[in-house]
Amino acid sequence: MQLLEERIRAEGRIREGDILKVDRFLNHQMDVELFDAMGREWARLFEGCGVNKILTIEASGIGIACVAAFSFHCPVVFAKKSRSKNLDSEVYRTEVVSYTHGNHSDVMVSRDALGPEDRVLLIDDFLANGAALCGLLDICAQAGATVVGAGIAIEKAYQPGGRIVRERGVRVESLARIASMSPEGGIVFC
Amino acid sequence: MQLLEERIRAEGRIREGDILKVDRFLNHQMDVELFDAMGREWARLFEGCGVNKILTIEASGIGIACVAAFSFHCPVVFAKKSRSKNLDSEVYRTEVVSYTHGNHSDVMVSRDALGPEDRVLLIDDFLANGAALCGLLDICAQAGATVVGAGIAIEKAYQPGGRIVRERGVRVESLARIASMSPEGGIVFC
Numbered sequence: 047m048q049l050l051e052e053r054i055r056a057e058g059r060i061r062e063g064d065i066l067k068v069d070r071f072l073n074h075q076m077d078v079e080l081f082d083a084m085g086r087e088w089a090r091l092f093e094g095c096g097v098n099k100i101l102t103i104e105a106s107g108i109g110i111a112c113v114a115a116f117s118f119h120c121p122v123v124f125a126k127k128s129r130s131k132n133l134d135s136e137v138y139r140t141e142v143v144s145y146t147h148g149n150h151s152d153v154m155v156s157r158d159a160l161g162p163e164d165r166v167l168l169i170d171d172f173l174a175n176g177a178a179l180c181g182l183l184d185i186c187a188q189a190g191a192t193v194v195g196a197g198i199a200i201e202k203a204y205q206p207g208g209r210i211v212r213e214r215g216v217r218v219e220s221l222a223r224i225a226s227m228s229p230e231g232g233i234v235f236c
Numbered sequence: 237m238q239l240l241e242e243r244i245r246a247e248g249r250i251r252e253g254d255i256l257k258v259d260r261f262l263n264h265q266m267d268v269e270l271f272d273a274m275g276r277e278w279a280r281l282f283e284g285c286g287v288n289k290i291l292t293i294e295a296s297g298i299g300i301a302c303v304a305a306f307s308f309h310c311p312v313v314f315a316k317k318s319r320s321k322n323l324d325s326e327v328y329r330t331e332v333v334s335y336t337h338g339n340h341s342d343v344m345v346s347r348d349a350l351g352p353e354d355r356v357l358l359i360d361d362f363l364a365n366g367a368a369l370c371g372l373l374d375i376c377a378q379a380g381a382t383v384v385g386a387g388i389a390i391e392k393a394y395q396p397g398g399r400i401v402r403e404r405g406v407r408v409e410s411l412a413r414i415a416s417m418s419p420e421g422g423i424v425f426c
Contacts, residue, residue: 075349076312078305104295109312112299115268122266122299159265 047087047221050199051235053080054222060229064202072199073106073171078113084221085114088167088197091219092118095194097167099123099160101186103142103153103178110199111169118167123159125182127151138188142181145174155185162190173198173220176207183214195219202227203236237277237411240389241425243270244412250419254392262389263296263361268303274411275304278357278387281409282308285384287357289313291350291376293332293343293368300389301359308357313349315372317341328378332371335364345375352380363388363410366397373404385409392417393426 059067071077097118102111103125111122127142128151137154144151160166168182179196186193193216201208201220204227211218223236249257261267287308292301293315301312317332318341327344334341350356358372369386376383383406391398391410394417402408413426 069346070348071311074313074316074346076302076305076314078302078312081302082306105298105314105316108295108298109302109314112266112268112271112302113306115266116272116303119269121261122268123264124266124295124299126264126295156259156264158260 047084049080049083050222053077054200054233058233060227060233064227066200066202066224066227066233068171068200072110076109078109081110081113082116084110084197084199085117087221088114088169088219089117092167092195092197095167096165097194099164099166099191100169101125101155101160101166101182102169103127103182106171107169110171114169114197123155125153125155125185127153138185140181140184140188143175143177145177153181153185155189157189160186160189160191164189164191165194166191167194168196168216169198170196171199173201173207173211173218174205176205176210179207179211179216180214183211183216197221200224237274239270239273240412243267244390244423248423250417250423254417256390256392256414256417256423258361258390262300266299268299271300271303272306274300274387274389275307277411278304278359278409279307282357282385282387285357286355287384289350289354289356289381290359291315291345291356291372292359293317293372296361297359297368300361304359304387313345315343315345315375317343328375330371330374330378333365333367335367343371343375345379347379350375350379350381354379354381355384356381357384358386359388360386361389363391363397363401363408364395366395366400369397369401369406370404373401373406387411390414 195217385407
């Protein structure tokens with residue numbers, strides 16, 4: 047998606063440890079007009095797939111998912127990363143390792159919020175090692191929900207997550223796919 | 237706001253420990269059409285105030301803030317609750333005590349994302365003790381930003397947060413204000 051690639055080129059910054067900072071428009075300050083364009087693109091790509099729920103994971107996925115939901119006319123559910131008193135004991139639960147934050151998280155979705163009647167689009171800001179996405183797939187499997195596919199903003203295509211998830215039979219639509227990235231060479235898109 | 241009050245009456249559930257669970261439409265599963273109506277209402281209330289940025293705090297505020305931003309035509313910034321490798325060392329920082337989760341969080345906003353040129357609307361799902369909102373006010377003060385006001389979905393008006401924040405001179409517009417709440421008496425709105 048040209049609009050997103052241009053934005054990454056203009057405002058993304060590469061940091062040590064294979065970090066792409068896009069916090070000026072994607073995951074700290076958030077450009078909701080850009081999110082709307084991304085949502086429309088996913089709606090075009092997944093047209094006719096009968097998506098009736100969007101599932102994401104806190105925190106960076108929530109804004110993108112909520113804006114995208116307007117193009118799908120469906121509710122959003124976000125998986126919560128830590129045990130909260132506000133969540134029922136009746137939950138689907140899985141574990142996600144965050145490479146960015148260097149920790150494990152228990153991730154939960156209320157059983158009320160997801161079930162066999164749901165045709166789910168997973169949405170997240172990044173796909174790299176695939177840990178978050180595999181956690182969401184696990185939760186959908188527990189719920190008996192159908193996963194229609196995954197809408198990703200930025201995929202680091204040189205990392206294994208995209209391959210792992212696609213080999214599980216999941217359709218992944220990443221709006222910007224990075225082939226390589228370095229402070230010297232800059233960002234090369236696929 | 238009648239639409240939100242009706243929804244709370246229909247789907248909110250009161251739990252021990254003064255917990256109002258609204259996770260079927262507000263802060264776990266999220267009804268973005270409702271969020272859009274809320275955003276329009278805040279835009280009406282704060283019309284002419286020159287809001288050019290919405291500030292919220294992860295995680296439950298993000299979805300509401302991103303959808304509301306459409307009615308303000310401005311970006312959203314969410315304060316991050318824990319140190320992330322993805323955030324610059326150059327941050328505004330404050331501490332927030334969460335009564336819901338029973339812990340302290342270090343809350344941060346990048347200096348890039350907020351400054352004296354900003355006229356900020358704070359948005360959050362709940363106002364009870366006011367800890368989160370006071371943290372956001374502190375960050376705005378550090379940034380030299382002007383706080384236009386706060387848009388709250390649900391205010392527990394029998395708790396001190398609303399009074400504390402209003403006494404600091406901040407205009408608070410809560411779309412549903414709860415006067416009292418108990419498993420026996422149900423929910424009484426102001």
